[in-house]
Amino acid sequence: VSPAKKVQAKVMLVGAGPGAADLLTLRAYQALQAADIVLYDALVSDEILGLIPHKVRKISVGKRGHKRTISQDFTNALMVKLAKSGHLVVRLKGGDPSVFGRASEERAYLEAQGVAVEVVPGITTASAAAAQFGFSLTSRGIGRKVLFATGHTLAGRAENWVGQACEPDTTLCLYMAHHDMAAIGADLMAGGLGADTPALVMSGVSRTNTQMIQTHLGDLGAACAAIDTNDPIFIVIGAVCAQARPQEFIDELDLLAKFPPVEGRLAC
Ligand SMILES: C[S@@+](CC[C@H](N)C(=O)[O-])C[C@H]1O[C@@H](n2cnc3c(N)ncnc32)[C@H](O)[C@@H]1O
Numbered sequence: 001v002s003p004a005k006k007v008q009a010k011v012m013l014v015g016a017g018p019g020a021a022d023l024l025t026l027r028a029y030q031a032l033q034a035a036d037i038v039l040y041d042a043l044v045s046d047e048i049l050g051l052i053p054h055k056v057r058k059i060s061v062g063k064r065g066h067k068r069t070i071s072q073d074f075t076n077a078l079m080v081k082l083a084k085s086g087h088l089v090v091r092l093k094g095g096d097p098s099v100f101g102r103a104s105e106e107r108a109y110l111e112a113q114g115v116a117v118e119v120v121p122g123i124t125t126a127s128a129a130a131a132q133f134g135f136s137l138t139s140r141g142i143g144r145k146v147l148f149a150t151g152h153t154l155a156g157r158a159e160n161w162v163g164q165a166c167e168p169d170t171t172l173c174l175y176m177a178h179h180d181m182a183a184i185g186a187d188l189m190a191g192g193l194g195a196d197t198p199a200l201v202m203s204g205v206s207r208t209n210t211q212m213i214q215t216h217l218g219d220l221g222a223a224c225a226a227i228d229t230n231d232p233i234f235i236v237i238g239a240v241c242a243q244a245r246p247q248e249f250i251d252e253l254d255l256l257a258k259f260p261p262v263e264g265r266l267a268c
Helices: 026-034 072-084 103-112 125-133 178-190 217-226 239-243 247-253 262-267
Strands: 010-015 037-040 057-060 089-093 116-120 145-150 170-175 198-203 211-216 233-237
Touching: 010 026, 010 072, 010 103, 026 089, 026 116, 037 072, 072 089, 072 103, 103 116, 125 170, 125 198, 125 233, 170 178, 178 217, 178 233, 198 217, 198 239, 211 217, 217 233, 233 239
Parallel strands: 010 089, 010 116, 037 057, 037 089, 145 170
Antiparallel strands: 170 233, 198 211, 198 233
16 A cells, blocks of 8 residues: 555445446446545445446445344444545445434544545435425425334334324324334324325336335335335325326336437446
């Protein structure tokens, strides 16, 4: 490692977006090209990993939900060690690092260890889902506020946001919630939200095998239980969900036919 490279140890916390390569920001793409080492999460798609140059070392530090294979402490220590040995480390996370992505925890740890941090935002699942399925997260008169919430916390199911979610003009975006959806749905209905409130269950947003189920709050638990996929699952509840276009309509758009594969375009 050259002395010049040792001057400032640095880690970039980079958002990979929801999965489709052409939803990666140009800044994130450039970070991947400049990196020496990429530590990536389980939610980062193969399509995005395919954009990392072969010479760059890729290390999976993935955790999925409650399955903790690699501890956060290990990942933190690894980032510091690699950055302090002069490598430009990219910590690649699904979606946007600032939305349920532990960006603040990792930033605090790294800075306390004297490592500089740069965050590159990504497209969060909520934005990608709205675009793909034809609804808006806010909509005049029916969706006046948006609540991003997580279905589970370190202590188990999260309930502290339920009170704020029960107003009919709230668009509730639920990350990591499908396992607990029957119980969360019951809490929301007990809080006053109607069983007929429109809801969407979406898996693999922006990915090739994406699925979407249009349902209602009262049937949401059953819809989540029925969905059969290894892809991540995202749930939206609120009046705006009635705007969503059915899956068949989305399929007919055949977006892939309109746009050539991303690798070809980025290589131009
Ligand atoms: C740890 S959170 C990370 C969220 C991410 N930082 C973001 O901004 O989208 C993981 C959850 O995000 C949601 N998620 C992430 N990518 C998704 C995708 N492509 N399709 C559906 N849900 C997704 C799922 O609810 C998943 O359980």
